[in-house]
Amino acid sequence: MAAKILLLALLALVSSQAIASDPSQLQDFCVADQNSQVFVNGLVCINPNLAKAEDFFFQGLDKPGNTMNKNGFNATLVTAMQIPGLNTLGISLARLDFAPYGLNPPHTHPRATELLTVIEGTLYVGFVASDNKLFTKVLNKGDVFVFPENLIHFQFNPSNANAVAISGLSSQNPGLITIANAVFGSNPPISDDILAKAFQLDKKTVDWLQTQF
Structure with missing residues (x-):
């Protein structure tokens, strides 16, 4: 009986690990329908028969970004x-x-x-x-x-x-989570009492930092 319970526990553990991983592709591709109002974990697919080469193409990485x-x-x-x-x-x-x-x-x-x-x-x-x-x-x-x-x-x-x-x-x-922006620029702001204690700063310094973000 104990061996059966152990076996079931191991099977449950293996199953939970499998469920936690990303699902594999169920089709060749899933071109995003960027106009869909449906919210899913990712983006809704268009009909694959409507896909075209431009859906897999981007140009412009040769151009410098604005710094x-x-x-x-x-x-x-x-x-x-x-x-x-x-x-x-x-x-x-x-x-x-x-x-x-x-x-x-x-x-x-x-x-x-x-x-x-x-x-x-x-x-x-x-x-x-x-x-x-x-x-x-x-x-x-x-x-x-x-x-x-x-x-x-x-x-x-x-x-x-x-x-x-x-x-x-x-x-x-x-x-993307930029640390300083997230900490000092959250909306609504994190209490300056909390940030002052966390960073060992006075509240005036914290208040000034929050205005920078």
């Missing part, structure tokens, strides 16, 4: 919203442009691992593991670095020349 902002950084995204044929395929792409000393601030992608390749210039990159250990590297043209899913990471251009990178992401919708 005239306070961070000197721009990301040009290629997700299922730009290429409808990416829907359900679990992948997306971004071109990252850095002005001299430009910064992609500490952030996370809650649904994706990121694989970054430097195309031009130099980048100082890093991520923080769950035990607060920092992993950093200086990357040059042709170098590749991986940022594990949902870990806080950043990229910084330490030189006086522009830098360009391409990032592959393991989700059609990786998401």
